[in-house]
Amino acid sequence: MSGEKHLLSLLRAAIDRYDMIPEPGRRIAVGVSGGKDSAALLVLLARLRRFYPRPFSLTAITLDPCFNGQPADYSAVEVLCEQLEVPYLLRRTDLWEIVFQKRRESNPCSLCARLRRGMLHRLAAEAGCDTVALGHHREDAAETFLMNLLSGGTLDCFKPVTVLDRRHIRLIRPLIFMPEAEIAAYVRKSGLPVVKSRCPVDGCTNRKRTRELLDELSRQYGCMEDKILSAMQKAGLSGWQ
Secondary structure, eight states: OTTHHHHHHHHHHHHHHTTSSOSTTEEEEEEOOSSHHHHHHHHHHHHHTTTOSSOEEEEEEEEEOOGGGOOOOOHHHHHHHHHHTOOEEEEEOOHHIIIIIIIOOSSHHHHHHHHHHHHHHHHHHHTTOSEEEOOOOHHHHHHHHHHIIIIIOOOOOOOSEEEETTTTEEEEOTTTTSOHHHHHHHHHHHTOOOOOOOOTTTTOSHHHHHHHHHHHHHHHHSOHHHHHHHHHHHHTGGGOO
16 A cells, blocks of 8 residues: 555654553544545554554544534544444544634634543443554644644644643644644545545634744745754653654
């Protein structure tokens, strides 16, 4: 499969560098949103499971926000999980109602993400998982760094590995070395299922504007994503050393 070996090498490089699977027997819950990144993460982890020296198990978890009060169709994701021999948990939620109907947040993405993370961590723990894998890639890391700098005046980013002491869960991001374009190409060539987002603010977010700024800077100075990740690693910022 075109590109899979390369992406597996990037996946393993991130896992090894940041000790994401520190011992055999880890039970990893993969947050599967329906988007391309989480689909690629699930498949690549399932491939890695075959030969990684520290054996681990997988469970896929989807939290449906039920946008506009309607459940989304994740049947194609369920079929993929069956093919990969990965247990699949689908939980319908009231996220859309809370964020857009009850709270009417001016910044709905932040609240939605926070609530979704809490639900995911809780469901993973209930499923007996001790690790949660999220599909944040190289561009997500660079955008988060730049958003924190421009909006909050802080040098910060999400960590490759975060230990949630209260829930005894290890949060990992195995795609952080992968360019988004390569993930998208892999998903297209592999025919992996993608469930189109029905979020009312999809494509109209601060992250999208930051993405456009990074693209402009990259045209002038070269790949800013690689430069930002390299700078975070050299500085040991937010656990990126």
